[in-house]
Amino acid sequence: MNTDATPRRGGQIVTLMVVASLGLGGGWYAARQTSTSSEEGGHGGHDHGAEAVAPSGFTPEALRNLGVTTGTIQPARYVVHDSIPARVVETPFTYQRLTAPVGGRVRAIHVERGAVVDAGAIVVTLVRDPLPNPELTITSSILQPANEDVHQAVVMLREARQDIRIAQSEIDRIEKFASGSVPRQTIIDLEYTLERARGRRARAQRELEEHGLTSDEIEEIAEGGDIPPIRATSWRRSLAKNGLWPESANALHAVLPEATRDRLWVINTVAELAARGLDTPELVAWLDATPDAAPHFAEIAGLLQNGHTVEDLARLHDLGALEPIVELRVPSRDATPDWDVIEIHAQVGAQVERGTPLLTLADFRRLVLRAEPSGAEKGRLLAAAELHSPCRAVPLVRGSGPALEDLQVRSVTSAFGDEGVRTDTVAYVQVTNTATTGPAESSAHAGPNSRTWSLRPGLQYELLVPARTFESVYVLPIDAISAEGPERKVYVPDGDTFRGISVVVGYADHEVAIIPIDKGTALFPGDTIVMSGAFSLGLALGASSGIDPHAGHNH
Numbered sequence: 001m002n003t004d005a006t007p008r009r010g011g012q013i014v015t016l017m018v019v020a021s022l023g024l025g026g027g028w029y030a031a032r033q034t035s036t037s038s039e040e041g042g043h044g045g046h047d048h049g050a051e052a053v054a055p056s057g058f059t060p061e062a063l064r065n066l067g068v069t070t071g072t073i074q075p076a077r078y079v080v081h082d083s084i085p086a087r088v089v090e091t092p093f094t095y096q097r098l099t100a101p102v103g104g105r106v107r108a109i110h111v112e113r114g115a116v117v118d119a120g121a122i123v124v125t126l127v128r129d130p131l132p133n134p135e136l137t138i139t140s141s142i143l144q145p146a147n148e149d150v151h152q153a154v155v156m157l158r159e160a161r162q163d164i165r166i167a168q169s170e171i172d173r174i175e176k177f178a179s180g181s182v183p184r185q186t187i188i189d190l191e192y193t194l195e196r197a198r199g200r201r202a203r204a205q206r207e208l209e210e211h212g213l214t215s216d217e218i219e220e221i222a223e224g225g226d227i228p229p230i231r232a233t234s235w236r237r238s239l240a241k242n243g244l245w246p247e248s249a250n251a252l253h254a255v256l257p258e259a260t261r262d263r264l265w266v267i268n269t270v271a272e273l274a275a276r277g278l279d280t281p282e283l284v285a286w287l288d289a290t291p292d293a294a295p296h297f298a299e300i301a302g303l304l305q306n307g308h309t310v311e312d313l314a315r316l317h318d319l320g321a322l323e324p325i326v327e328l329r330v331p332s333r334d335a336t337p338d339w340d341v342i343e344i345h346a347q348v349g350a351q352v353e354r355g356t357p358l359l360t361l362a363d364f365r366r367l368v369l370r371a372e373p374s375g376a377e378k379g380r381l382l383a384a385a386e387l388h389s390p391c392r393a394v395p396l397v398r399g400s401g402p403a404l405e406d407l408q409v410r411s412v413t414s415a416f417g418d419e420g421v422r423t424d425t426v427a428y429v430q431v432t433n434t435a436t437t438g439p440a441e442s443s444a445h446a447g448p449n450s451r452t453w454s455l456r457p458g459l460q461y462e463l464l465v466p467a468r469t470f471e472s473v474y475v476l477p478i479d480a481i482s483a484e485g486p487e488r489k490v491y492v493p494d495g496d497t498f499r500g501i502s503v504v505v506g507y508a509d510h511e512v513a514i515i516p517i518d519k520g521t522a523l524f525p526g527d528t529i530v531m532s533g534a535f536s537l538g539l540a541l542g543a544s545s546g547i548d549p550h551a552g553h554n555h
Contacts (some may be wrong), residue, residue, distance in 0.1 A: 069533065070528050075473065084381070086429070088456065157200075388408060471508065
């Protein structure tokens with residue numbers, strides 16, 4: 001496992017770092033050094049400092065006052081990181097706005113701002129406005145059971161039947177009794193009268209057939225019987241005679257509920273949809289697969305006539321928007337068992353139109369780090385993305401968020417400014433967010449069923465991208481190094497005192513110092529050295545002896 005550096009923005013330090021006395025006394029933040037030595041697990045090239053055993057020259061209390069601790073050292077691998085500004089941002093899937101699927105009045109809002117709501121829970125109830133009824137403009141003139149056309153056809157039928165009977169009777173009488181005494185023109189006129197009457201009868205019969213009457217029913221009407229009540233079969237037959245009941249209408253009619261499919265308004269509506277080309281296979285397939293939608297056939301037909309698609313109808317049905325009381329539920333989505341209510345846009349009793357925002361929900365599990373590199377940092381990010389190098393991130397303001405480990409650069413792309421103009425390179429890093437308090441830990445003051453997340457949109461971070469690797473080095477806390485002019489020293493216990501050993505610092509930042517292992521290195525694996533308080537210890541040694549505490553040693 002690697003031992004990581006956290007350099008400040010401005011790039012890595014590749015030359016010997018001249019550490020001021022005050023800076024070296026600032027301490028070492030061990031919690032931010034997470035990697036381990038390649039030879040020794042868990043301590044990044046040294047054992048964590050323990051309280052120093054006091055040589056005879058110093059009491060244990062004196063060493064504690066100086067902040068002196070000791071530990072053993074081991075070779076380790078160390079990775080230097082570039083620091084790139086980043087911030088936590090939302091993804092397109094972080095927020096979900098709930099809007100009114102239809103117009104209506106807000107009857108109830110079942111949640112409060114800040115609440116946690118499970119997927120599928122009812123959050124808003126609407127009283128739906130009436131949906132448009134289907135308009136029967138094409139079929140209405142054909143399917144009126146007692147309209148003028150039917151009555152006129154019945155009158156024509158009966159008059160023609162009477163005229164046929166009279167003309168035929170007169171012709172028969174002349175041919176039988178007075179064939180030689182009656183002028184030929186009279187016989188011709190009677191034959192014309194008979195043909196005209198037969199023609200009127202045929203037209204009347206066709207008219208009545210177009211209104212769904214059978215031959216037997218027409219014959220009964222001609223003999224003076226009443227007009228029979230219009231039945232479903234008569235209506236469909238009449239529509240078919242007029243070209244308004246194609247095979248597609250049969251398919252639509254067949255998937256409607258058996259209890260209502262033969263009601264005259266249903267047949268009329270099916271024919272109206274067929275006349276407009278709206279009885280599509282998609283509609284038939286959806287109604288067949290969704291039996292509980294069929295009882296809303298009137299609303300469905302009206303919406304189709306007003307331009308809605310079958311996809312629209314399916315969505316409205318899934319939202320319960322075809323019911324008179326609409327219950328809006330929290331959407332169900334993969335990997336999102338619940339949501340946070342972050343905004344309520346409507347009030348109880350308000351009249352809303354279709355598309356009016358009602359609630360805004362958030363899934364703060366879906367956040368990313370957005371980094372905006374400059375200069376050579378772009379190359380570092382591209383390399384990290386290509387090699388899948390693990391990155392780290394620390395909050396810009398300590399304590400404002402958690403340290404993030406084992407991050408991967410998901411993508412490096414161009415940012416877009418106003419009007420879609422490309423601006424500069426940005427990188428997105430996937431992060432994992434967790435709730436620091438859940439519903440069970442929420443106080444009464446925080447609201448019912450609320451929670452707090454570790455990461456929140458807008459938090460500023462430093463993204464630490466691998467930049468340089470040191471193999472087989474000693475990784476020491478910066479407080480283990482004492483700076484005395486150009487000299488850098490570490491202290492080792494030596495009998496009843498401490499002895500300074502000069503070292504070469506290959507790299508240093510505000511946390512660690514890297515000591516290369518070469519022929520000139522006077523430190524060996526397993527040595528015990530002062531891990532913290534080295535500078536204070538050097539001052540104390542000098543004060544107690546009255547001379548340079550490092551004099552007399554070879555460097």
